[in-house]
Amino acid sequence: MTEYCINDIFRKKGDDGIGVLEVTNLTKYYGKVKAVDDISFSIERGKICGILGPNGSGKTTTIKSICNLIIPDKGTIKIFGKDNRKATNHISALFEGTRNLYWRLTPRENLRYFAGIRGIGGKALEKNIDILLDRFNLTDKRDVMVNNLSRGMQQKVAIAMTLICDTEIVLLDEPTLGLDVQSYLDIKNILIDTASNMDKTILLSTHNMALVQDVCDDVVILSKGKKVAEDSMEKLLNMFKSMTYEIILAESLSPENKEHLSRLNYEFYIINDGSKIEIDIFDFHDIYKIIEELKNINIFIKEIKQKDVNFERIYLSLTDEEVNS
Numbered sequence: 648m649t650e651y652c653i654n655d656i657f658r659k660k661g662d663d664g665i666g667v668l669e670v671t672n673l674t675k676y677y678g679k680v681k682a683v684d685d686i687s688f689s690i691e692r693g694k695i696c697g698i699l700g701p702n703g704s705g706k707t708t709t710i711k712s713i714c715n716l717i718i719p720d721k722g723t724i725k726i727f728g729k730d731n732r733k734a735t736n737h738i739s740a741l742f743e744g745t746r747n748l749y750w751r752l753t754p755r756e757n758l759r760y761f762a763g764i765r766g767i768g769g770k771a772l773e774k775n776i777d778i779l780l781d782r783f784n785l786t787d788k789r790d791v792m793v794n795n796l797s798r799g800m801q802q803k804v805a806i807a808m809t810l811i812c813d814t815e816i817v818l819l820d821e822p823t824l825g826l827d828v829q830s831y832l833d834i835k836n837i838l839i840d841t842a843s844n845m846d847k848t849i850l851l852s853t854h855n856m857a858l859v860q861d862v863c864d865d866v867v868i869l870s871k872g873k874k875v876a877e878d879s880m881e882k883l884l885n886m887f888k889s890m891t892y893e894i895i896l897a898e899s900l901s902p903e904n905k906e907h908l909s910r911l912n913y914e915f916y917i918i919n920d921g922s923k924i925e926i927d928i929f930d931f932h933d934i935y936k937i938i939e940e941l942k943n944i945n946i947f948i949k950e951i952k953q954k955d956v957n958f959e960r961i962y963l964s965l966t967d968e969e970v971n972s
C-alpha cells in the first residue's frame with residue numbers, strides 16, 4: 648500500500664485555462680439508437696461544468712464514456728492530453744446518488760475502504776479523512792453506520808468518497824437528488840469550495856437548474872444525443888438578459904386573449920393569472936410588434952421592463968429550439 652503523499656489536499660487552484668478534459672466527436676450507438684451523436688466539448692482546470700439535457704439526451708452515456716465504463720463507437724476523450732483509457736486514475740465518479748456507499752460501514756470506514764481500492768493508505772490518509780469529514784460537517788458522525796445517517800448526510804459522504812483519492816477530475820451524476828433545503832445548500836457550497844479551493848475540475852449532470860445557475864462556470868447542453876450549446880454561464884445569462892421582457896398589464900387577460908397570444912409566433916409566459924406576461928425575443932424590433940398586438944386586442948400596458956433571466960428559462964429555450972427545429 649502506498650503512503651498518501653498529498654501534502655496539502657486543500658491546495659489553492661492554479662493554472663486556469665488548461666484543457667483538463669477534451670471530448671472530440673464522441674458517438675455511441677446502442678443497437679440502432681444513436682445515444683450520443685458527434686459531441687465535442689472541453690473543460691478547463693478548476694471549473695465546474697454542467698452537462699445538461701432532457702431525459703435520454705445522452706448525458707450518462709457521455710459521462711460513462713469519459714470514465715471508460717462505455718466504449719464509444721467514434722471519437723476521442725483526452726485527459727490532460729492522454730487517451731482516457733490510460734488516464735482513469737485522474738478521475739473519480741459518483742453515479743446514481745449513494746450507490747457507492749457501504750451501508751454497514753461508517754463514513755470513516757467507507758472513505759478508508761474506497762481509498763484502499765486505489766492503493767492509498769497510511770497516516771496521511773487518516774489525516775485527510777478527518778479534514779474531509781470536517782469540511783463536510785460530518786465529524787460528529789464519522790463513526791456512525793452510514794445506514795443510520797440522514798439522506799443528506801449519506802449524500803455528503805458519497806461526494807466525499809469522490810474527493811478522498813484527490814483525483815483532478817470529479818464526475819457527479821445528480822448529486823443533489825431528493826435532498827432537503829439545508830443539505831442542498833451544504834452540497835452546493837461544498838461544490839463551489841471544492842472547485843475553487845481544492846483545484847478540482849467537476850463535470851456535473853443534474854436536472855436542477857437552480858444548482859446549475861449557482862455553481863456552474865460553464866454548461867454543455869445536449870438534446871437527442873446532440874450538443875445544442877456550450878458556453879459560459881455568464882455569457883448565456885447576459886445574452887438572454889437583453890432579450891427577456893416583463894410586460895405588466897392593466898387588467899388580466901381573458902381566455903380569448905390568451906388564446907390569441909398563443910397563436911402568435913412568440914414564446915409567451917403568462918404569469919399571475921394573466922396580469923403579467925414574460926417574453927423571450929430574439930430581435931429587438933419584436934417588442935414593438937408585441938405592443939401593437941396587445942393594442943389590437945385592447946389590452947393596456949402598465950409597464951415594460953427588461954427582466955433578470957434565470958437559467959431554467961435559457962435551458963428550456965435552447966432545448967425546445969432544438970426539439971422544434
Ligand SMILES: Nc1ncnc2c1ncn2[C@@H]1O[C@H](COP(=O)(O)OP(=O)(O)OP(=O)(O)O)[C@@H](O)[C@H]1O
Nearest residue numbers: 677680681682700701702703704705706707708709
Ligand atoms: N444500455 C442501453 N441499451 C440501450 N439503449 C440505451 C442504453 N443506455 C442508454 N440507452 C439509450 O440511449 C439514449 C441516451 O441515454 P442516456 O442514459 O445516456 O441519457 P441521459 O441524458 O443520461 O438520460 P437521463 O436524464 O434520463 O438519465 C436513450 O435513448 C436511452 O434510451
